[in-house]
Amino acid sequence: MITTSQTPGVLDTLDPELMDRVVTRRGAVSGISNTAAALAIASVPIGLGLFARQAFAQGTLPQSIIDVLNFALTLEYLEAEFYTLGVPEVVPPADCAIMLQIMKHEVAHVALLKSVLGSAAIAKPTFDFTAKGMFPDVFKNYQTFLVLAQGFEDTGVRAYKGQAGALISNNAILTTALQIHSVEGRHAAIVRTLRNLKGWITRDVNDVPALNAVYAGEENTVQAGVNTAVFANVDAASEAFDEPLTKAAVLAIAAPFIVT
Amino acid sequence: MQWAGVSFAVVLTACGESTTAPIAPTTPSGDLSLGTGDNGVLNYAYALEQLEAAYYTQVVATPYTGISALELTLLTDIKLHEVVHRDFLKAALGAAAIGALEVDFTSVDFTSRASVLGTAKVFEDLGVAAYNGAGQLFTDANLLLIAGKIVSVEARHAAIIRNLLNPKSADFAGDDVVNPTTGLDRAFTPAMVLTAADPFVKTEIDFSTLPTN
Numbered sequence: 041m042i043t044t045s046q047t048p049g050v051l052d053t054l055d056p057e058l059m060d061r062v063v064t065r066r067g068a069v070s071g072i073s074n075t076a077a078a079l080a081i082a083s084v085p086i087g088l089g090l091f092a093r094q095a096f097a098q099g100t101l102p103q104s105i106i107d108v109l110n111f112a113l114t115l116e117y118l119e120a121e122f123y124t125l126g127v128p129e130v131v132p133p134a135d136c137a138i139m140l141q142i143m144k145h146e147v148a149h150v151a152l153l154k155s156v157l158g159s160a161a162i163a164k165p166t167f168d169f170t171a172k173g174m175f176p177d178v179f180k181n182y183q184t185f186l187v188l189a190q191g192f193e194d195t196g197v198r199a200y201k202g203q204a205g206a207l208i209s210n211n212a213i214l215t216t217a218l219q220i221h222s223v224e225g226r227h228a229a230i231v232r233t234l235r236n237l238k239g240w241i242t243r244d245v246n247d248v249p250a251l252n253a254v255y256a257g258e259e260n261t262v263q264a265g266v267n268t269a270v271f272a273n274v275d276a277a278s279e280a281f282d283e284p285l286t287k288a289a290v291l292a293i294a295a296p297f298i299v300t
Numbered sequence: 301m302q303w304a305g306v307s308f309a310v311v312l313t314a315c316g317e318s319t320t321a322p323i324a325p326t327t328p329s330g331d332l333s334l335g336t337g338d339n340g341v342l343n344y345a346y347a348l349e350q351l352e353a354a355y356y357t358q359v360v361a362t363p364y365t366g367i368s369a370l371e372l373t374l375l376t377d378i379k380l381h382e383v384v385h386r387d388f389l390k391a392a393l394g395a396a397a398i399g400a401l402e403v404d405f406t407s408v409d410f411t412s413r414a415s416v417l418g419t420a421k422v423f424e425d426l427g428v429a430a431y432n433g434a435g436q437l438f439t440d441a442n443l444l445l446i447a448g449k450i451v452s453v454e455a456r457h458a459a460i461i462r463n464l465l466n467p468k469s470a471d472f473a474g475d476d477v478v479n480p481t482t483g484l485d486r487a488f489t490p491a492m493v494l495t496a497a498d499p500f501v502k503t504e505i506d507f508s509t510l511p512t513n
Contacts (some may be wrong), residue, residue: 134468141470148483201448205441211513214444219450219484225455226473226485230463238377239460240453263313264392264446271387278381280388281449282456 105210108203110162111287112217113153115199117164118297119192120146125169129179135234142189142227149220156213171296174250178227186235191251193228194241195285198254200224202284225282240279252291257283258266331504332398334453338395340510341437345447346389348430350401351500353382358405359420364413371464378420378457385450392446402502417465424458425486426496427451427478432487437511446467455485 101109123143131139169178169188178184187295200221207214229239237247243259246252249284261269261277285293334343356379363372390397409415431451438444459472478485490495490507 098461137468138472141473144480145473145478145483148479148481152482152484201445201452203304204435204448208438208441208444211371211436214436215432215487216484218435218448219487222428222432222451222455222485223473223478223483226459226478228452229456229459230472231309232458233463238374239456240377240381264389264442266388266391268384268388271384272380273496277384279377280381280384280453281446282452283449284445295440296500 058250063074068184072073082281091188092106101157101210101213104254105213106157106160108206109153109213110160111290112200112220113150113161114165114298115192115196115290115294116146116153118205118294119166119196120150121164121167122169122192123147126185130182130185132182138230138234141153142193142231145223145227149223152220156216165166166299167297168299169297174296186231187248187251189231190228190235190237190249191254191293193224193231194251195254195290196224197221197228197282198285199287199290201282203286204292238279241282242275243278253289256289257285302451317386319350319454330332331506332401333506334398334510335396336509338438338440338443339393340507341434341447342389342393342443343396343398344434344510345431345450346386346393346397346426346506347401348461348493348497349386349502351403351497353386353429354403354421355419355500356382357407358410359416362410365411366413366417370471370511374460374464375420380456381453385453400506404500404502407499413501414465415474417461420461421458421465422496424454426488426493427454428458428477429486430490430493432485433489433493436513439511 092240120143123139123146127136127143128137170176175184175188178188198216204214204217204221207217233240241255242254244252245259246255259278260283261267261274262283263281268280271277272280332343332347334340334347338368356375360372360376360379363375367375403466405419408419428451431447431454435444435451437449438447458477462471462474463469465471490510494501494505
C-alpha cells in the first residue's frame, strides 16, 4: 500500500517566508501570490513527476475517470485560487498557520491532479469569488472569507465522496482520491472551528442561507437501510456520516463562482 | 495479536500406523477471524470502531483532570459518533459480524489530558489511514460509499483532536500525516493498521482472509 513520504518539499521551506510576508506585508498581494504560485509550480516536477508516472499509466485512463479527475481539478483550482488570493489579504496573523497549511494542500492537489491528467487536464477556469456581487467583501472581510472557505471545504468533502464509486475500477486513483478526500475533511473541520462551529455537520443545520445547498441532505440518518438514530440520537447519527453530493449538485454550488 | 496457529492432528493410516499431518489453520478459541470479501472489510472497520467507541466511552466516563466544558462536549460527540459507527456496522453485518473485541487501555492515563488526547490523535489518524487504505478492498460501490461517509468524519475528529492539542497551528492536518508535497493523507493496509492498534487490543485478530486489492 501507500505510505506518505515525509521528504521535505519546496513548499515546506516556503512557509516561514510566506508567513512572514503575510504578517508584515499584508496588502502586497500580487507579489506573495505570484511567489507562492511560482514556487509551488516549480516544486511539482521534483515532487510528483516520478510518483505520478509510476502510479498511473498516464494517457491510458478511460474517459469516465478523466472526467471525474477534471471535475475534481475544477474544485481544486477554485480552492487553490481562493486561498492564494485571499490568505495574504484578509487572514489575521493568529490564523495564518492554519490557512497557509490549507492553501499549501490545495495548491498541491491542483499540481497532483494535473500531473495525473497530463495533457487531458482542463485549463484553470476564471473565477469570481464575489459570486457576481453576492459576496462583495470576500477578500476584505474575514468572516465572509471564512463562510466561503467553509462552503468550499464541506462541498469538497461531499464532492469527492460522490465520485468514489466511479473510481472503483482503478485502485491507485481511488486511493489517491480518498487521500485527498480526508484532507478536505480535516480542512472543513478546522475552518468550522474558526467560525465557532463544531467540526462536524449536525443534520442540515447551517447559519448562512447562502450555503443551504452545501448542507442539503446531510440530515440523513438511514445508512444501508439501517436507521442509525436508534444507536444514539438523530443529531449524532447525522453527524457520524457525511453525505455525498452528485456532480450536478456540486457544479450548481460552484457555478456562481465560475466566470468561464 | 498473533497469527492463528497451524495445528497438527494425529491421523491413523490404513495399516494402523499413526502419523502426524497438518490440518487447516484454525482460529483458536477467543480469536476473531475477520472473514472474506466485502464482509471481511466491514468486519475490519467494525473492529476499529469497537476500539474507538470503547476508548471514548471510557474517556467520557472518567474525564481527565481539568477538562473544559467544550472539550467534554466535543469528546462526548465523538464518542456518540463512534458508537453509531460501531452499532451500524454490527447491524449491517448481521450474522457475519465478528464478536466483541477485548480492549487494553492500560497504557493510557485517563486522568491526563495529554495522554487521553494523544491517544485519541493516534486512533483518529489511524482510522483515517485505515479507511483510506480499505476503500480499494471493496467490490460493492455502495459499501465503498458508506466507508467514505465514515472516513471524512474520522478526519474531522482527527483535525479537532489535533487542534485541541496544538491550537491554531498547522497540526490539524500536519505534515506528519498529510504529505506536504502531494497534499495526500495516509493510506494503510490492514496489516499496518492492526499492528499499530495491537497495543490496545487483547483479542487476537486474524486478518489473513481479507482481500488484498
